[in-house]
Amino acid sequence: MSKGFLIKGEAISKTFKxxxxxxxxxxxxxxxxxxxxxxxxxxxxxxxxxxxKSTLAKILVGLIKPSEGNxxxxxxxxxxxxxxxxxxxxxxxxxxxxxxxxxLKEVLYxxxxxxxxxxxxxxxxLVELPFSLIDRLPSQLSGGQCQRVAIARALASCxxxxxxxxxxxxxxxxxxxxxxxxxxxxxxxxxxxxxxISHDLGLLSYITEDLLVIYKGKVVEEGSTPDVxxxxxxxxxxxxxxxxxxxxxxxxxxxxxxxxxxxFKNRCIFKMNICQNQPPLFLKEDRKVACxxxxx
Amino acid sequence: MIxxxxxxxxxxxxxxxxxxMSSLALLAPFIVKxxxxxxxxxxxxxxxxxxxxxxxxxxGRDLFSRIVYGARISLSVGFVAVGIAVIIGxxxxxxxxxxxxxxxxxxxxxxxxxxxxxxxxxxxxxxxLLAKPSIYLIMVIIxxxxxxxxxxxxxxxxxxxxxxxxxxxxxxxKIPTPTIILKHxxxxxxxxxxxxxTLGIASAILVESSxxxxxxxxxxPTPSWGNILMEAKxxxxxxxxxxxxxxxxxxxxxxxxxxxxxxxxxxxx
Numbered sequence: 001m002s003k004g005f006l007i008k009g010e011a012i013s014k015t016f017k018x019x020x021x022x023x024x025x026x027x028x029x030x031x032x033x034x035x036x037x038x039x040x041x042x043x044x045x046x047x048x049x050x051x052x053k054s055t056l057a058k059i060l061v062g063l064i065k066p067s068e069g070n071x072x073x074x075x076x077x078x079x080x081x082x083x084x085x086x087x088x089x090x091x092x093x094x095x096x097x098x099x100x101x102x103x104l105k106e107v108l109y110x111x112x113x114x115x116x117x118x119x120x121x122x123x124x125x126l127v128e129l130p131f132s133l134i135d136r137l138p139s140q141l142s143g144g145q146c147q148r149v150a151i152a153r154a155l156a157s158c159x160x161x162x163x164x165x166x167x168x169x170x171x172x173x174x175x176x177x178x179x180x181x182x183x184x185x186x187x188x189x190x191x192x193x194x195x196x197i198s199h200d201l202g203l204l205s206y207i208t209e210d211l212l213v214i215y216k217g218k219v220v221e222e223g224s225t226p227d228v229x230x231x232x233x234x235x236x237x238x239x240x241x242x243x244x245x246x247x248x249x250x251x252x253x254x255x256x257x258x259x260x261x262x263x264f265k266n267r268c269i270f271k272m273n274i275c276q277n278q279p280p281l282f283l284k285e286d287r288k289v290a291c292x293x294x295x296x
Numbered sequence: 297m298i299x300x301x302x303x304x305x306x307x308x309x310x311x312x313x314x315x316x317m318s319s320l321a322l323l324a325p326f327i328v329k330x331x332x333x334x335x336x337x338x339x340x341x342x343x344x345x346x347x348x349x350x351x352x353x354x355x356g357r358d359l360f361s362r363i364v365y366g367a368r369i370s371l372s373v374g375f376v377a378v379g380i381a382v383i384i385g386x387x388x389x390x391x392x393x394x395x396x397x398x399x400x401x402x403x404x405x406x407x408x409x410x411x412x413x414x415x416x417x418x419x420x421x422x423x424x425l426l427a428k429p430s431i432y433l434i435m436v437i438i439x440x441x442x443x444x445x446x447x448x449x450x451x452x453x454x455x456x457x458x459x460x461x462x463x464x465x466x467x468x469x470k471i472p473t474p475t476i477i478l479k480h481x482x483x484x485x486x487x488x489x490x491x492x493x494t495l496g497i498a499s500a501i502l503v504e505s506s507x508x509x510x511x512x513x514x515x516x517p518t519p520s521w522g523n524i525l526m527e528a529k530x531x532x533x534x535x536x537x538x539x540x541x542x543x544x545x546x547x548x549x550x551x552x553x554x555x556x557x558x559x560x561x562x563x564x565x
Contacts, residue, residue, distance in 0.1 A: 093465050095480050110470065154465075154469070
Protein backbone atom coordinates (compact mmCIF):
# COMPACT_ATOMS: atom_id res chain seq x y z
CA MET A 1 0.00 0.00 0.00
CA SER A 2 3.03 2.26 0.28
CA LYS A 3 3.11 2.87 -3.45
CA GLY A 4 0.06 5.11 -3.40
CA PHE A 5 -3.13 4.70 -5.28
CA LEU A 6 -4.47 5.26 -8.79
CA ILE A 7 -8.14 5.62 -8.01
CA LYS A 8 -9.80 6.13 -4.67
CA GLY A 9 -13.54 6.06 -4.23
CA GLU A 10 -15.10 7.61 -1.15
CA ALA A 11 -18.69 6.68 -0.33
CA ILE A 12 -19.85 6.58 -3.94
CA SER A 13 -23.62 6.43 -4.31
CA LYS A 14 -25.69 6.39 -7.46
CA THR A 15 -29.45 6.68 -7.56
CA PHE A 16 -31.35 6.28 -10.82
CA LYS A 17 -34.61 8.05 -11.33
CA UNK A 18 -37.19 6.01 -13.16
CA UNK A 19 -40.45 7.44 -14.43
CA UNK A 20 -43.41 5.16 -15.06
CA UNK A 21 -46.34 7.29 -16.05
CA UNK A 22 -47.05 9.59 -13.14
CA UNK A 23 -44.97 7.70 -10.66
CA UNK A 24 -41.29 8.20 -10.06
CA UNK A 25 -39.15 5.42 -8.66
CA UNK A 26 -35.69 5.74 -7.27
CA UNK A 27 -33.33 2.86 -7.71
CA UNK A 28 -30.26 2.85 -5.57
CA UNK A 29 -27.66 1.16 -7.74
CA UNK A 30 -24.72 1.99 -5.49
CA UNK A 31 -24.83 2.78 -1.81
CA UNK A 32 -21.76 4.39 -0.25
CA UNK A 33 -19.15 2.23 -1.94
CA UNK A 34 -15.58 2.99 -0.93
CA UNK A 35 -12.56 1.34 -2.45
CA UNK A 36 -8.95 1.85 -3.34
CA UNK A 37 -7.06 0.81 -6.44
CA UNK A 38 -3.42 0.65 -5.38
CA UNK A 39 -0.71 0.87 -8.00
CA UNK A 40 0.29 -2.39 -9.61
CA UNK A 41 -2.42 -4.45 -7.95
CA UNK A 42 -5.34 -6.14 -9.62
CA UNK A 43 -8.63 -5.32 -7.98
CA UNK A 44 -11.60 -7.65 -8.38
CA UNK A 45 -15.21 -6.69 -7.90
CA UNK A 46 -17.56 -9.61 -7.34
CA UNK A 47 -21.31 -9.67 -7.19
CA UNK A 48 -24.39 -11.05 -8.83
CA UNK A 49 -26.38 -9.48 -11.67
CA UNK A 50 -27.96 -6.22 -10.62
CA UNK A 51 -25.54 -5.64 -7.77
CA UNK A 52 -24.31 -2.38 -9.30
CA LYS A 53 -21.02 -3.69 -10.69
CA SER A 54 -21.50 -2.24 -14.16
CA THR A 55 -22.75 1.06 -12.77
CA LEU A 56 -19.53 1.32 -10.80
CA ALA A 57 -17.54 0.64 -13.98
CA LYS A 58 -19.35 3.39 -15.86
CA ILE A 59 -18.79 5.82 -13.00
CA LEU A 60 -15.08 5.00 -12.94
CA VAL A 61 -14.60 5.85 -16.63
CA GLY A 62 -16.67 9.02 -16.30
CA LEU A 63 -19.64 7.95 -18.42
CA ILE A 64 -22.04 8.70 -15.58
CA LYS A 65 -21.60 10.91 -12.57
CA PRO A 66 -22.09 9.56 -9.05
CA SER A 67 -25.02 11.05 -7.14
CA GLU A 68 -22.91 11.36 -4.03
CA GLY A 69 -19.36 10.68 -2.98
CA ASN A 70 -15.91 11.53 -4.23
CA UNK A 71 -13.66 9.95 -6.78
CA UNK A 72 -10.02 10.82 -6.53
CA UNK A 73 -7.81 10.02 -9.47
CA UNK A 74 -4.07 10.16 -9.44
CA UNK A 75 -2.87 12.93 -11.73
CA UNK A 76 -5.29 13.56 -14.58
CA UNK A 77 -6.05 9.96 -15.39
CA UNK A 78 -9.66 10.58 -16.27
CA UNK A 79 -9.29 13.70 -18.42
CA UNK A 80 -6.71 12.07 -20.63
CA UNK A 81 -8.73 8.92 -21.19
CA UNK A 82 -6.19 6.87 -19.26
CA UNK A 83 -8.94 4.66 -17.87
CA UNK A 84 -10.51 2.36 -20.42
CA UNK A 85 -13.43 -0.01 -20.21
CA UNK A 86 -13.82 -3.40 -21.87
CA UNK A 87 -17.42 -4.52 -22.24
CA UNK A 88 -18.99 -7.89 -21.73
CA UNK A 89 -20.23 -8.49 -25.27
CA UNK A 90 -17.33 -7.85 -27.67
CA UNK A 91 -19.57 -7.65 -30.74
CA UNK A 92 -21.50 -4.68 -29.39
CA UNK A 93 -18.38 -2.80 -28.40
CA UNK A 94 -17.11 -2.42 -31.98
CA UNK A 95 -18.69 -0.42 -34.80
CA UNK A 96 -20.24 -3.16 -36.99
CA UNK A 97 -19.65 -1.14 -40.18
CA UNK A 98 -15.98 -0.32 -39.61
CA UNK A 99 -13.03 -2.55 -40.45
CA UNK A 100 -10.98 -3.25 -37.35
CA UNK A 101 -7.77 -1.82 -38.78
CA UNK A 102 -9.46 1.51 -39.36
CA UNK A 103 -11.02 1.45 -35.90
CA LEU A 104 -7.55 1.08 -34.36
CA LYS A 105 -5.99 3.69 -36.64
CA GLU A 106 -8.67 6.15 -35.60
CA VAL A 107 -7.78 5.79 -31.93
CA LEU A 108 -4.06 6.15 -32.68
CA TYR A 109 -4.75 9.20 -34.82
CA UNK A 110 -6.69 11.05 -32.12
CA UNK A 111 -4.06 10.13 -29.54
CA UNK A 112 -1.56 11.92 -31.76
CA UNK A 113 0.35 8.68 -32.25
CA UNK A 114 1.72 7.27 -35.45
CA UNK A 115 -0.85 5.14 -37.22
CA UNK A 116 1.73 3.48 -39.43
CA UNK A 117 1.64 -0.21 -40.18
CA UNK A 118 4.43 -0.91 -37.69
CA UNK A 119 2.49 0.56 -34.80
CA UNK A 120 -0.61 -1.43 -35.72
CA UNK A 121 1.49 -4.60 -35.96
CA UNK A 122 2.88 -3.94 -32.50
CA UNK A 123 -0.62 -3.60 -31.02
CA UNK A 124 -1.88 -6.67 -32.84
CA UNK A 125 1.02 -8.71 -31.50
CA LEU A 126 0.37 -7.41 -27.96
CA VAL A 127 -3.06 -9.03 -28.00
CA GLU A 128 -1.81 -12.03 -29.99
CA LEU A 129 -3.97 -11.41 -33.03
CA PRO A 130 -2.72 -12.32 -36.51
CA PHE A 131 -2.12 -9.14 -38.51
CA SER A 132 -3.95 -10.64 -41.49
CA LEU A 133 -7.29 -9.93 -39.79
CA ILE A 134 -6.81 -6.20 -40.18
CA ASP A 135 -9.35 -5.79 -42.98
CA ARG A 136 -12.12 -7.80 -41.34
CA LEU A 137 -15.40 -6.45 -40.07
CA PRO A 138 -16.32 -7.33 -36.46
CA SER A 139 -19.00 -9.72 -37.76
CA GLN A 140 -16.29 -11.69 -39.56
CA LEU A 141 -14.40 -12.39 -36.34
CA SER A 142 -14.94 -14.93 -33.58
CA GLY A 143 -16.03 -13.74 -30.14
CA GLY A 144 -12.53 -14.21 -28.74
CA GLN A 145 -10.90 -12.35 -31.62
CA CYS A 146 -13.44 -9.57 -31.23
CA GLN A 147 -12.67 -9.20 -27.55
CA ARG A 148 -8.95 -9.06 -28.38
CA VAL A 149 -9.67 -6.27 -30.87
CA ALA A 150 -11.61 -4.41 -28.17
CA ILE A 151 -8.63 -4.81 -25.80
CA ALA A 152 -6.25 -3.74 -28.58
CA ARG A 153 -8.30 -0.63 -29.23
CA ALA A 154 -8.26 0.25 -25.55
CA LEU A 155 -4.48 -0.33 -25.42
CA ALA A 156 -3.99 1.88 -28.48
CA SER A 157 -4.95 4.86 -26.32
CA CYS A 158 -2.11 4.03 -23.88
CA UNK A 159 -4.25 3.69 -20.74
CA UNK A 160 -2.91 3.17 -17.23
CA UNK A 161 -6.00 1.42 -15.93
CA UNK A 162 -8.13 -1.10 -17.77
CA UNK A 163 -11.54 -1.91 -16.34
CA UNK A 164 -12.86 -5.24 -17.55
CA UNK A 165 -16.58 -5.68 -17.07
CA UNK A 166 -17.27 -9.43 -17.36
CA UNK A 167 -14.74 -9.60 -20.21
CA UNK A 168 -14.97 -13.33 -20.77
CA UNK A 169 -18.48 -14.30 -19.76
CA UNK A 170 -19.55 -14.53 -23.40
CA UNK A 171 -16.63 -16.74 -24.34
CA UNK A 172 -15.90 -20.40 -23.81
CA UNK A 173 -13.50 -21.56 -21.11
CA UNK A 174 -10.45 -22.20 -23.29
CA UNK A 175 -10.68 -18.86 -25.09
CA UNK A 176 -11.28 -17.09 -21.77
CA UNK A 177 -8.18 -18.63 -20.27
CA UNK A 178 -6.07 -17.55 -23.24
CA UNK A 179 -7.36 -13.99 -23.05
CA UNK A 180 -6.81 -13.81 -19.29
CA UNK A 181 -3.24 -15.08 -19.68
CA UNK A 182 -2.72 -12.56 -22.45
CA UNK A 183 -3.97 -9.80 -20.12
CA UNK A 184 -1.55 -10.94 -17.40
CA UNK A 185 1.29 -10.77 -19.91
CA UNK A 186 0.25 -7.28 -20.94
CA UNK A 187 0.32 -6.28 -17.28
CA UNK A 188 3.96 -7.37 -17.16
CA UNK A 189 5.06 -5.67 -20.37
CA UNK A 190 3.06 -2.44 -20.13
CA UNK A 191 2.76 -2.10 -16.31
CA UNK A 192 -1.00 -2.10 -16.73
CA UNK A 193 -3.43 -1.94 -13.82
CA UNK A 194 -6.68 -3.83 -13.94
CA UNK A 195 -10.05 -3.75 -12.30
CA UNK A 196 -11.87 -7.01 -12.95
CA ILE A 197 -15.61 -7.04 -12.58
CA SER A 198 -17.14 -10.47 -12.62
CA HIS A 199 -19.55 -12.89 -11.03
CA ASP A 200 -17.11 -15.68 -11.81
CA LEU A 201 -15.17 -16.40 -8.61
CA GLY A 202 -12.88 -18.85 -10.36
CA LEU A 203 -11.74 -16.15 -12.73
CA LEU A 204 -11.39 -13.61 -9.92
CA SER A 205 -9.29 -15.97 -7.81
CA TYR A 206 -7.07 -16.67 -10.84
CA ILE A 207 -6.26 -13.10 -11.70
CA THR A 208 -7.08 -10.65 -8.89
CA GLU A 209 -5.17 -9.76 -5.75
CA ASP A 210 -7.74 -7.71 -3.86
CA LEU A 211 -11.44 -8.38 -3.82
CA LEU A 212 -14.53 -6.30 -3.19
CA VAL A 213 -17.77 -8.22 -2.72
CA ILE A 214 -20.80 -6.11 -3.62
CA TYR A 215 -24.40 -6.95 -2.84
CA LYS A 216 -27.27 -4.62 -3.80
CA GLY A 217 -24.91 -1.73 -4.35
CA LYS A 218 -23.17 -2.09 -1.01
CA VAL A 219 -19.75 -3.45 -0.15
CA VAL A 220 -20.27 -6.43 2.14
CA GLU A 221 -16.72 -7.68 2.31
CA GLU A 222 -13.31 -6.42 1.32
CA GLY A 223 -9.94 -8.08 1.58
CA SER A 224 -7.24 -9.93 -0.29
CA THR A 225 -8.69 -12.35 -2.82
CA PRO A 226 -7.22 -15.62 -1.47
CA ASP A 227 -8.39 -14.76 2.05
CA VAL A 228 -11.91 -13.84 1.04
CA UNK A 229 -12.40 -16.85 -1.19
CA UNK A 230 -10.77 -19.36 1.17
CA UNK A 231 -12.58 -18.21 4.25
CA UNK A 232 -15.44 -15.87 3.39
CA UNK A 233 -16.72 -14.02 6.45
CA UNK A 234 -19.90 -12.34 5.32
CA UNK A 235 -22.85 -14.72 4.86
CA UNK A 236 -23.32 -13.40 1.33
CA UNK A 237 -19.71 -14.11 0.41
CA UNK A 238 -20.14 -17.56 1.90
CA UNK A 239 -23.21 -18.05 -0.27
CA UNK A 240 -21.31 -16.89 -3.37
CA UNK A 241 -18.39 -19.19 -2.69
CA UNK A 242 -20.57 -22.19 -1.97
CA UNK A 243 -22.78 -21.68 -5.01
CA UNK A 244 -19.68 -21.35 -7.18
CA UNK A 245 -19.05 -24.98 -6.14
CA UNK A 246 -22.63 -25.78 -7.17
CA UNK A 247 -23.54 -26.18 -3.51
CA UNK A 248 -26.85 -24.41 -3.00
CA UNK A 249 -27.39 -25.59 0.59
CA UNK A 250 -27.00 -22.06 1.94
CA UNK A 251 -30.19 -21.19 0.14
CA UNK A 252 -31.12 -18.93 -2.71
CA UNK A 253 -34.51 -17.69 -1.47
CA UNK A 254 -36.27 -14.85 -3.16
CA UNK A 255 -35.09 -11.48 -2.10
CA UNK A 256 -37.18 -8.47 -1.21
CA UNK A 257 -36.38 -4.85 -1.75
CA UNK A 258 -36.71 -3.37 1.71
CA UNK A 259 -33.89 -0.99 2.53
CA UNK A 260 -34.20 -1.24 6.29
CA UNK A 261 -31.30 -2.68 8.25
CA UNK A 262 -28.88 -5.15 6.75
CA UNK A 263 -29.47 -5.51 3.00
CA PHE A 264 -28.88 -9.25 3.16
CA LYS A 265 -31.00 -10.12 6.19
CA ASN A 266 -33.84 -11.78 4.29
CA ARG A 267 -31.56 -14.27 2.61
CA CYS A 268 -29.20 -14.74 5.54
CA ILE A 269 -29.16 -17.98 7.53
CA PHE A 270 -27.53 -16.25 10.50
CA LYS A 271 -30.27 -13.65 10.82
CA MET A 272 -30.36 -12.04 14.29
CA ASN A 273 -32.43 -9.29 15.89
CA ILE A 274 -29.65 -6.77 15.50
CA CYS A 275 -29.83 -7.20 11.72
CA GLN A 276 -32.73 -4.75 11.71
CA ASN A 277 -29.98 -2.13 11.99
CA GLN A 278 -27.57 -1.40 9.19
CA PRO A 279 -24.16 -2.89 9.95
CA PRO A 280 -21.02 -0.78 9.46
CA LEU A 281 -17.85 -2.24 7.98
CA PHE A 282 -16.10 -4.13 10.79
CA LEU A 283 -12.38 -4.74 10.65
CA LYS A 284 -11.43 -8.39 11.02
CA GLU A 285 -7.88 -9.65 10.35
CA ASP A 286 -7.08 -6.90 7.75
CA ARG A 287 -10.41 -7.48 6.08
CA LYS A 288 -13.50 -5.35 6.14
CA VAL A 289 -16.87 -6.99 6.47
CA ALA A 290 -20.34 -5.51 6.82
CA CYS A 291 -21.97 -8.04 9.14
CA UNK A 292 -23.03 -7.92 12.79
CA UNK A 293 -21.46 -11.36 13.35
CA UNK A 294 -18.07 -9.68 13.46
CA UNK A 295 -19.01 -6.91 15.86
CA UNK A 296 -16.24 -7.75 18.31
CA MET B 297 -28.08 -7.84 -49.19
CA ILE B 298 -28.04 -7.13 -52.95
CA UNK B 299 -27.96 -10.85 -53.62
CA UNK B 300 -31.07 -11.45 -51.58
CA UNK B 301 -32.93 -8.58 -53.26
CA UNK B 302 -32.12 -10.19 -56.61
CA UNK B 303 -33.75 -13.41 -55.38
CA UNK B 304 -36.93 -11.52 -54.47
CA UNK B 305 -38.92 -11.50 -57.76
CA UNK B 306 -40.75 -8.24 -57.06
CA UNK B 307 -37.55 -6.56 -55.89
CA UNK B 308 -35.69 -7.79 -58.95
CA UNK B 309 -38.36 -6.46 -61.31
CA UNK B 310 -38.30 -3.13 -59.48
CA UNK B 311 -34.53 -2.97 -59.83
CA UNK B 312 -34.74 -3.84 -63.54
CA UNK B 313 -37.34 -1.13 -64.15
CA UNK B 314 -35.22 1.44 -62.34
CA UNK B 315 -32.09 0.39 -64.23
CA UNK B 316 -33.95 0.41 -67.56
CA MET B 317 -35.39 3.88 -67.03
CA SER B 318 -32.07 5.22 -65.77
CA SER B 319 -30.23 3.89 -68.81
CA LEU B 320 -32.88 5.38 -71.10
CA ALA B 321 -32.32 8.73 -69.43
CA LEU B 322 -28.53 8.50 -69.50
CA LEU B 323 -28.25 7.27 -73.07
CA ALA B 324 -31.03 9.48 -74.46
CA PRO B 325 -29.02 11.15 -77.27
CA PHE B 326 -27.87 7.77 -78.58
CA ILE B 327 -31.32 6.18 -78.53
CA VAL B 328 -33.54 8.71 -80.25
CA LYS B 329 -33.72 9.50 -83.95
CA UNK B 330 -35.31 12.95 -83.70
CA UNK B 331 -34.63 15.99 -81.60
CA UNK B 332 -37.28 16.17 -78.85
CA UNK B 333 -38.04 19.80 -79.63
CA UNK B 334 -37.84 19.83 -83.46
CA UNK B 335 -41.21 20.75 -84.94
CA UNK B 336 -42.69 19.27 -88.08
CA UNK B 337 -46.28 20.39 -88.51
CA UNK B 338 -46.79 18.19 -91.58
CA UNK B 339 -46.31 15.09 -89.43
CA UNK B 340 -48.54 16.19 -86.55
CA UNK B 341 -50.64 13.66 -84.65
CA UNK B 342 -49.27 10.59 -86.44
CA UNK B 343 -50.22 7.30 -84.73
CA UNK B 344 -47.46 4.95 -83.56
CA UNK B 345 -45.68 3.40 -86.51
CA UNK B 346 -42.26 2.37 -87.84
CA UNK B 347 -41.15 5.94 -88.61
CA UNK B 348 -42.26 7.44 -85.31
CA UNK B 349 -42.22 4.61 -82.78
CA UNK B 350 -44.81 6.11 -80.45
CA UNK B 351 -46.32 8.58 -82.94
CA UNK B 352 -46.10 12.37 -82.84
CA UNK B 353 -47.82 15.13 -80.91
CA UNK B 354 -49.90 18.06 -82.14
CA UNK B 355 -46.79 19.99 -83.17
CA GLY B 356 -45.32 17.02 -85.01
CA ARG B 357 -42.64 16.29 -82.41
CA ASP B 358 -41.56 12.67 -82.05
CA LEU B 359 -43.25 11.32 -78.91
CA PHE B 360 -40.62 8.63 -78.29
CA SER B 361 -37.84 11.24 -78.23
CA ARG B 362 -39.87 13.43 -75.91
CA ILE B 363 -40.58 10.60 -73.51
CA VAL B 364 -36.94 9.48 -73.43
CA TYR B 365 -35.76 13.04 -72.78
CA GLY B 366 -38.63 13.43 -70.31
CA ALA B 367 -37.18 10.50 -68.38
CA ARG B 368 -34.01 12.57 -67.92
CA ILE B 369 -36.00 15.38 -66.34
CA SER B 370 -38.27 13.20 -64.22
CA LEU B 371 -35.52 10.94 -62.88
CA SER B 372 -33.07 13.75 -62.22
CA VAL B 373 -35.77 15.67 -60.35
CA GLY B 374 -36.47 12.49 -58.36
CA PHE B 375 -32.83 11.80 -57.47
CA VAL B 376 -31.74 15.37 -56.78
CA ALA B 377 -34.84 16.30 -54.77
CA VAL B 378 -34.51 13.18 -52.62
CA GLY B 379 -30.78 13.80 -52.31
CA ILE B 380 -31.48 17.27 -50.93
CA ALA B 381 -34.17 15.92 -48.60
CA VAL B 382 -31.93 13.13 -47.29
CA ILE B 383 -28.99 15.47 -46.68
CA ILE B 384 -31.15 17.95 -44.75
CA GLY B 385 -32.82 15.04 -42.93
CA UNK B 386 -29.49 13.49 -41.91
CA UNK B 387 -28.08 16.78 -40.64
CA UNK B 388 -31.14 17.77 -38.60
CA UNK B 389 -32.02 14.24 -37.48
CA UNK B 390 -28.55 13.35 -36.28
CA UNK B 391 -28.11 16.63 -34.41
CA UNK B 392 -31.50 16.19 -32.73
CA UNK B 393 -30.90 12.55 -31.89
CA UNK B 394 -27.36 12.92 -30.59
CA UNK B 395 -27.65 16.04 -28.48
CA UNK B 396 -31.22 15.53 -27.25
CA UNK B 397 -32.74 17.89 -24.72
CA UNK B 398 -33.73 21.34 -25.89
CA UNK B 399 -31.96 21.05 -29.26
CA UNK B 400 -33.94 17.90 -29.99
CA UNK B 401 -37.19 19.53 -28.89
CA UNK B 402 -36.68 22.58 -31.11
CA UNK B 403 -35.71 20.60 -34.20
CA UNK B 404 -38.48 18.04 -33.81
CA UNK B 405 -41.19 20.66 -33.20
CA UNK B 406 -40.02 22.44 -36.36
CA UNK B 407 -40.28 19.08 -38.17
CA UNK B 408 -43.81 18.63 -36.83
CA UNK B 409 -44.77 22.08 -38.06
CA UNK B 410 -43.40 21.26 -41.51
CA UNK B 411 -45.39 18.03 -41.49
CA UNK B 412 -48.59 19.95 -40.75
CA UNK B 413 -48.60 21.64 -44.14
CA UNK B 414 -50.23 19.68 -46.95
CA UNK B 415 -46.97 19.44 -48.86
CA UNK B 416 -48.36 19.56 -52.39
CA UNK B 417 -50.15 22.85 -51.77
CA UNK B 418 -47.07 24.22 -50.07
CA UNK B 419 -45.05 23.34 -53.16
CA UNK B 420 -47.72 24.82 -55.43
CA UNK B 421 -47.79 28.11 -53.59
CA UNK B 422 -44.00 28.30 -53.35
CA UNK B 423 -43.67 27.71 -57.09
CA UNK B 424 -46.37 30.26 -57.82
CA LEU B 425 -44.68 32.74 -55.49
CA LEU B 426 -41.19 32.43 -56.91
CA ALA B 427 -41.11 33.97 -60.36
CA LYS B 428 -40.07 31.59 -63.14
CA PRO B 429 -40.31 27.90 -62.36
CA SER B 430 -37.13 26.18 -63.56
CA ILE B 431 -36.26 22.53 -63.17
CA TYR B 432 -33.63 23.37 -60.53
CA LEU B 433 -36.12 25.35 -58.52
CA ILE B 434 -38.54 22.41 -58.64
CA MET B 435 -35.80 20.07 -57.37
CA VAL B 436 -34.90 22.37 -54.49
CA ILE B 437 -38.49 23.00 -53.51
CA ILE B 438 -39.45 19.32 -53.52
CA UNK B 439 -36.30 18.62 -51.51
CA UNK B 440 -37.04 21.36 -48.99
CA UNK B 441 -40.54 20.05 -48.37
CA UNK B 442 -39.77 16.36 -47.98
CA UNK B 443 -36.86 16.10 -45.53
CA UNK B 444 -39.08 15.41 -42.51
CA UNK B 445 -39.37 11.65 -43.03
CA UNK B 446 -35.61 11.04 -43.27
CA UNK B 447 -34.98 13.40 -40.33
CA UNK B 448 -37.34 11.47 -38.06
CA UNK B 449 -35.92 8.11 -39.14
CA UNK B 450 -32.32 9.17 -38.58
CA UNK B 451 -33.19 10.66 -35.20
CA UNK B 452 -34.92 7.48 -34.05
CA UNK B 453 -31.99 5.33 -35.17
CA UNK B 454 -29.43 7.57 -33.50
CA UNK B 455 -31.41 7.68 -30.27
CA UNK B 456 -31.09 3.93 -29.95
CA UNK B 457 -27.55 3.70 -31.36
CA UNK B 458 -26.02 6.27 -29.04
CA UNK B 459 -26.66 4.02 -26.04
CA UNK B 460 -24.82 1.14 -27.71
CA UNK B 461 -21.58 0.00 -26.16
CA UNK B 462 -19.47 0.87 -29.18
CA UNK B 463 -20.50 4.51 -28.96
CA UNK B 464 -19.84 4.52 -25.20
CA UNK B 465 -16.44 2.97 -25.88
CA UNK B 466 -15.62 5.72 -28.38
CA UNK B 467 -16.61 8.36 -25.85
CA UNK B 468 -14.29 6.80 -23.27
CA UNK B 469 -11.55 6.74 -25.91
CA LYS B 470 -12.01 10.54 -26.21
CA ILE B 471 -12.85 10.40 -29.92
CA PRO B 472 -14.22 13.86 -30.85
CA THR B 473 -18.01 14.13 -31.05
CA PRO B 474 -18.21 15.15 -34.76
CA THR B 475 -16.18 12.05 -35.68
CA ILE B 476 -18.46 9.84 -33.60
CA ILE B 477 -21.53 11.25 -35.34
CA LEU B 478 -20.15 11.26 -38.88
CA LYS B 479 -18.13 8.06 -38.94
CA HIS B 480 -19.90 5.84 -36.45
CA UNK B 481 -23.49 6.89 -35.91
CA UNK B 482 -24.63 7.97 -39.35
CA UNK B 483 -23.29 4.95 -41.31
CA UNK B 484 -25.15 2.68 -38.90
CA UNK B 485 -28.36 4.72 -39.07
CA UNK B 486 -28.60 4.89 -42.85
CA UNK B 487 -30.38 1.67 -43.78
CA UNK B 488 -33.99 2.72 -42.99
CA UNK B 489 -33.33 6.01 -44.79
CA UNK B 490 -32.34 4.03 -47.88
CA UNK B 491 -35.86 2.57 -48.01
CA UNK B 492 -37.40 5.97 -47.38
CA UNK B 493 -35.27 7.54 -50.12
CA THR B 494 -36.18 4.91 -52.71
CA LEU B 495 -39.87 5.43 -52.00
CA GLY B 496 -39.25 9.19 -51.89
CA ILE B 497 -37.88 9.19 -55.44
CA ALA B 498 -41.18 7.70 -56.62
CA SER B 499 -43.21 10.38 -54.90
CA ALA B 500 -40.89 13.16 -56.08
CA ILE B 501 -41.41 11.97 -59.67
CA LEU B 502 -45.17 12.08 -59.09
CA VAL B 503 -44.98 15.57 -57.59
CA GLU B 504 -42.94 16.85 -60.52
CA SER B 505 -45.37 15.29 -63.03
CA SER B 506 -48.34 16.82 -61.22
CA UNK B 507 -46.69 20.24 -61.11
CA UNK B 508 -45.79 20.08 -64.79
CA UNK B 509 -49.26 18.89 -65.61
CA UNK B 510 -50.64 21.95 -63.85
CA UNK B 511 -48.23 24.12 -65.84
CA UNK B 512 -46.22 25.11 -62.76
CA UNK B 513 -43.39 22.67 -63.23
CA UNK B 514 -40.96 22.16 -66.07
CA UNK B 515 -41.84 24.65 -68.80
CA UNK B 516 -42.31 23.69 -72.46
CA PRO B 517 -40.62 23.11 -74.81
CA THR B 518 -38.40 21.11 -72.40
CA PRO B 519 -40.20 17.78 -72.26
CA SER B 520 -41.16 16.19 -68.97
CA TRP B 521 -43.68 13.42 -68.51
CA GLY B 522 -46.03 15.80 -66.74
CA ASN B 523 -46.04 18.52 -69.39
CA ILE B 524 -46.35 16.02 -72.27
CA LEU B 525 -49.53 14.89 -70.51
CA MET B 526 -50.71 18.46 -70.15
CA GLU B 527 -50.17 19.23 -73.85
CA ALA B 528 -51.93 15.99 -74.78
CA LYS B 529 -55.09 16.96 -72.92
CA UNK B 530 -56.54 18.88 -75.86
CA UNK B 531 -55.99 16.04 -78.33
CA UNK B 532 -57.06 13.21 -76.05
CA UNK B 533 -59.97 12.30 -78.37
CA UNK B 534 -57.98 12.20 -81.64
CA UNK B 535 -54.62 10.99 -80.43
CA UNK B 536 -55.01 9.03 -77.18
CA UNK B 537 -51.49 7.54 -77.47
CA UNK B 538 -49.93 10.89 -76.57
CA UNK B 539 -51.60 10.64 -73.18
CA UNK B 540 -51.17 6.91 -72.83
CA UNK B 541 -47.41 6.50 -73.17
CA UNK B 542 -46.14 9.20 -70.74
CA UNK B 543 -48.79 8.07 -68.27
CA UNK B 544 -47.58 4.51 -68.59
CA UNK B 545 -43.99 5.64 -68.06
CA UNK B 546 -44.89 7.46 -64.85
CA UNK B 547 -46.82 4.43 -63.65
CA UNK B 548 -44.05 1.93 -64.41
CA UNK B 549 -41.25 4.08 -62.99
CA UNK B 550 -43.09 4.86 -59.77
CA UNK B 551 -44.01 1.19 -59.47
CA UNK B 552 -40.38 0.22 -60.03
CA UNK B 553 -39.08 2.47 -57.27
CA UNK B 554 -41.83 1.35 -54.92
CA UNK B 555 -41.12 -2.35 -55.56
CA UNK B 556 -37.40 -1.80 -55.03
CA UNK B 557 -38.02 0.18 -51.85
CA UNK B 558 -40.32 -2.48 -50.45
CA UNK B 559 -37.79 -5.21 -51.27
CA UNK B 560 -35.03 -3.32 -49.46
CA UNK B 561 -37.35 -2.83 -46.48
CA UNK B 562 -38.11 -6.55 -46.39
CA UNK B 563 -34.41 -7.34 -46.46
CA UNK B 564 -33.57 -4.95 -43.64
CA UNK B 565 -36.14 -6.46 -41.30
